[in-house]
Amino acid sequence: MRITFISDTHTKHEQITQDLPGGDLLIHAGDLMNSGRYASEASEFLYWYNGLSNYTNKVFIAGNHDRLYEDDPETAGHLNEAYAPDCVYLQDKAFEVDGVKIYGSPWQPAFYDWAFNLPRCGQDLMRVWNQIPNDTDILVCHTMPFGHCDVTGNLNVGCELLRVRTDELRPKIFVGGHIHSGAGYKFDGHTHFFNASVLNNSYKYTNKPMTIDWDPITNEIEFI
Numbered sequence: 001m002r003i004t005f006i007s008d009t010h011t012k013h014e015q016i017t018q019d020l021p022g023g024d025l026l027i028h029a030g031d032l033m034n035s036g037r038y039a040s041e042a043s044e045f046l047y048w049y050n051g052l053s054n055y056t057n058k059v060f061i062a063g064n065h066d067r068l069y070e071d072d073p074e075t076a077g078h079l080n081e082a083y084a085p086d087c088v089y090l091q092d093k094a095f096e097v098d099g100v101k102i103y104g105s106p107w108q109p110a111f112y113d114w115a116f117n118l119p120r121c122g123q124d125l126m127r128v129w130n131q132i133p134n135d136t137d138i139l140v141c142h143t144m145p146f147g148h149c150d151v152t153g154n155l156n157v158g159c160e161l162l163r164v165r166t167d168e169l170r171p172k173i174f175v176g177g178h179i180h181s182g183a184g185y186k187f188d189g190h191t192h193f194f195n196a197s198v199l200n201n202s203y204k205y206t207n208k209p210m211t212i213d214w215d216p217i218t219n220e221i222e223f224i
Contacts, residue, residue, distance in 0.1 A: 001025060001100065002224070004055070004211040005196035007142075007177025010034045010065060011041055013048050015205045016198055021224060022054030023211065025097060029177040029196050030063025030106055030142035036115060037067055039079060046083035057097050058087040061104040063142040063178060064114035069106070071115070090140065092131055100216050103136045105129075108143035108178060109159050116142065121160055129165040137216065139171040142178050149182040149195035158182075166191060172219045183207045192221055 002023030006016065008031040020026070028049065033041040049058060062069035062076075069076045069091070080089050088095050090104025107128045109120035118125040132139060143159050144150040145166045150158030157179055166174060170190040177183075177197040186193040200206045211224040 001098065001214050001216060002211065003027065003173075003214055004209050005029070005175050005194045006198055006209045007031065007175070007196035008063070008180060008199050009045070010199055010203055011045065012199065012203070012205055013045055016209055017048075017052075019208045020052060020054065021211055024056050026052065026055040026058045027102075027138070027140055027175050027196075028058075028060035029140055029175050030061045031065045031177060032060065032063070033066045033068065035067075036065045037071075039068065039075060042066070042068055042076065042079050043083050046079055046087070050084040050086050058084075059090060059095060059102060059104065059140065060087060061090050061140050061142060062106040062116060064106075064108060064111055064116055066106070067115040069115065092128065094133060094136070100137045101133065101135055102138045102140060103132050104140040105132070106142050108141075125159070126161050129162055132165060132169060134169060136169060136171050138173040138175065139166065139169070140175045142176060144176040144179055144182060144193070144195055145174065148174070148188070148193040149176075149184050149186050150179050152179055152181045152201075172216070173214070185210065192219070 007029035110117040145163035146158040
């Protein structure tokens with residue numbers, strides 16, 4: 001299965017089009033919007049995402065900049081249907097592709113007054129992570145688990161409770177973003193972790209999308 005991972009495009013999605021080689025699955029791990037309040041930001045992304053005909057399946061979640069998806073889910077749903085009928089939006093739910101089970105969730109520890117925030121290390125956040133099915137193969141979250149591709153400055157700022165849950169689940173692949181400076185890849189012996197942020201901390205397109213050939217049985221990957 002050929003998969004491309006992207007995240008945190010923040011309305012600059014068209015800049016990465018030439019770096020999307022195509023494949024079986026494209027995953028966007030949230031922050032498709034910038035201010036997150038205007039339907040036009042979402043509709044422009046969705047029209048672009050739906051139009052990427054070189055991927056068989058396209059999945060995306062929301063992030064902390066995608067306020068519309070939390071504040072007005074009805075409008076967001078209508079936009080998804082109108083502009084991205086060939087794409088799958090995951091908000092605390094699962095989707096299966098060729099026997100591969102994908103689960104997506106937009107939540108993260110509270111970060112200023114943005115969307116999909118819950119208190120760090122609180123019970124509400126733990127309940128969100130506990131909803132993730134035990135048989136998840138690919139887990140897509142906006143934030144990263146603590147200690148995995150989550151460094152900004154000298155600090156790990158990922159989610160501690162998500163780290164607990166991923167240690168329990170051991171999904172084959174974890175895809176996130178949110179922490180632009182943590183962009184990259186890590187393998188802990190069980191899970192391939194991808195921080196797929198394509199923009200740096202200055203919101204410049206510096207990190208090319210990561211594309212892999214993945215064997216779902218052996219969990220072996222090869223970067224393309």
